[in-house]
Amino acid sequence: MSGRRSRGGATGRLAVALAAVGALTAGAGVWATVTEGGDDCLPDARLVAPCGAWWGAYVPYDRDGSLVRPVRAFERKIGRRLDLVYTYHDMSGTALDGTLLTDDEKALGRDRMLMLAWESTVWTEPHHENWTETQLGWRDLASGKYDAELLDPQIRRVKAYGKRVFLSFDQEADARVDEGAGTPEEYVAAYRHLRDRFRALGADNVVWVWTVSGYLGAADRMERLYPGDDYVDWIGMDQYNYYLCHDSTSWLDFESSQRPSYEWLRARISADKPLMLAEFATAPDPRRPDRQRDWYARIPETAPDLPAAKAYVHWNRAVPGPDCDLTVNEGPALEGYRTAGRDPYFRQPLPAR
DSSP, rough: OOHEEEEEGGGGGTTOOOOSEEEEEEEEEEEEEESSGGGGOOOOTOOOOOTTTTEEOHHHHOOSOOSSSHHHHHHHHHHHSEEEEEEEEEOOOOOSSSSSSSSHHHHHHSSSSEEEEEEEESSSSGGGTTEEEEEEOOHHHHHTTIIIIIIIHHHHHHHHOOHHHHHHHHSSSSHTTTTTSOHHHHHHHHHHHHHHHHHTTTTEEEEEEEEOOGGGGHHHHHHHHOOOOOOOOOEEEEEEGGGGGGGGGGOOHHHHHHHHHHHHHHTTTSSSSSSSEOOOEEOOTTTTTHHHHHHHHHHHHGGGGTTTTEEEEOSOOOSSSOOOOOSSHHHHHHHHHHHTTSSGGGGOEEEEE
16 A cells, blocks of 8 residues: 555655446436447456556545445546546454455445455554554465465455456565565465465456565565466556655656556566556645646556556555645646546446456
8 A cells, every 4th residue: 555655665665337338427417438449348357458448546435434435526526437446455354444345345346346455464543544554474374374264254255246356465565575474485375375265265256466566676576576477467566756755856757657667567577467557646746736737647648658557546545744645636636637537548348247
């Protein structure tokens, strides 16, 4: 999660939707989901859209615990339905944060895709509000210690859901090594064990995303963390333009913030797997608000030149610190994000299941 970078992540670690066309009725408006290319653009078994890319976001819960309401409110702001809603869970097994899938997720999943990030931790606060947690440990997870109590019940819930979902296990694992989760080799064992448990229980409706920060200062570590082509369907990365949020004097436009990690992952991890911008955003430039608008508005210009990037998932949550508002809820950021989301490249027909 992006909060991990607020303690020294991604670029900041240098210092450290609808069967094909649907209608959304939400408050003041009704929007149709525009599709381009007809049946030739239908996604494959791995949920790869051949004619463009998915447009998604992580949207925080309301204070009263609703996810449906804030997602629909966000969609009203941006003028379209999201293709993909990204949510995060711990392994507490609790109804609040440790249940795959919640009733709100199921409701949103009727006409959107879902991506579940499942963390081998127990969060201290609801919805990981202050980013504190207890590590369960990759070694114990790989050993099967938590199968009966924690893993298997949730795996059966995902299986019962039936519809395909994206799932990322311990995203940004390159940062978690330093947080005490274990070694890269223990992560690989835990990742493989988790996927093997899904297979053993017949939960074959999961598309597996291996997500790292993409921070190239951790290149050697990221290579050691890769579970192997047989265990990974998509490769994800979380890259940002933090600018003043991380005391940088260099403003990175969208392409400059994404291309180096994109090219490294294609060259060193896999040239065949689809790639997901599993979290992306830009901090503002308080002296030049137009920069934030243009950062988003110009994404469609760059997207065709990053052809393996098949999903763009915005992190719509501020992180602690001055000049660290990563949201697109208002102002120039919203204007630019709305413009990008209207582009045909991000208007693909969603799968029926």
